[in-house]
Amino acid sequence: MSAVWLSLQVGLLAAVLGLMPAMALGYLLARKRFLGHGLLSALVLVPMVLPPVVTGLLLLEVVGRNTALGGALADIGLPLSFSFGGAVLAALIVGLPLYVWSARAAFTAIDPRLEQLAATLGAPPKQQFWRVTLPLALPGLAAGAVLAFARGLGEFGATAVLAGNIQGETRTISLAVYQLLEDPSGQGVGLLVAASVILSMGALLAFEGLNRWQQRRLEQP
Template identity: 50%
Template sequence: MDWLGPEEWQAVRLSLRVAFWAMLASLPPGVLCAYALARWRFPGRQLLNLLVHLPLVLPPVVTGYLLLITLGRRAPLGSFLEGLGITFAFHWTGAALAAAIMGFPLLVRAIRLSLEAVDPKLEEAAATLGAPPVWRFLTVTLPLILPGLLAGAVLSFAKAMGEFGATITFVSNIPGETRTLPSAIYAFLQVPGGEASALRLVALSVILAMSALALSELLAHRIARRVRGA
């Protein structure tokens, strides 16, 4: 990374941090939502499906603005959370939250498709042997959906790395705090002589995105072969 300057490297490190925590925080609710949509029938199921996929069709700036008026420091909920020591607005944790929300539909969709491909009779067989629901999921369902889970996690990570609109609206573009890779590229393009730095970050973004997708495919194929017993 010697070819990156201090500001550029700072943006890269922050982006990796934001993307990692965005992906990690998305996994538990993502698995739960995907399981609910794939397996359960309940009132409000279509509403849940709509809310899960809403960030895909809303302009990212709208998502960021909704976060700002909900979790901003002057908003009732944001003020309450800040009193508890939990800060999102204009903080890297807010960037992670915005990135997690934007990548959440991709995560849920990948896991849901994997769940729908699993034969429910396998879970029913485990139930007849006395396995409780959580144990059935951990020992039967989870191994079978690992390729989809992995693909969704990597897509969520990659989306978080590239998120810009919702992030800059919610947490601004503060160097060292909320200036992620896309924000840094935007900032460098606004100053004379910043094109070279922007181009280096663009190249790095392409490399990271392609590497993440290639790794996702490789691991997913290996896990799928292992699950099939190949």
């Protein structure tokens, strides 16, 4: 049961912490043309296709406790390897592509003429974004958050490498199920499987709903 609660915490934190980066990157990729646009897009999306174990290993090379950055973070009480923080970071990075993808699609779908209209009414660019663009993209961002949450919920490879398999701290549903496969009695695995199916289905239904809301929002401005 603690594994389910832990997975929920990890997934929710990944969805909350990913909001700002996903919003910024999604907007940047949807609206701006700049040198390295394609490279940035590929870089953001690569965790989606990279073997998660490799993603975990790369993260360990960057924020592991033996690295300068990871060591410094551990010193200030924020260890990002073999810790709860590591599980959140793994879920965040692996979920970010879906998050950004969804945010980017939402921003792309908004008619730029609406912003131009706001400009003719005297709104400065900042206000155009916060008052016009962002509210229109909100359902898409929320849909991205739900996807990132769902992806984070199921994260296995990167979590196992970066965060290990620590009971109550990094042993999320995926790791707990894998652990229980090694237990011939298999007790408790049914509950975890049921929780996974319910949470994942719930997240995808929410995603569907949010997507429909996004479409309706763009049809009736």
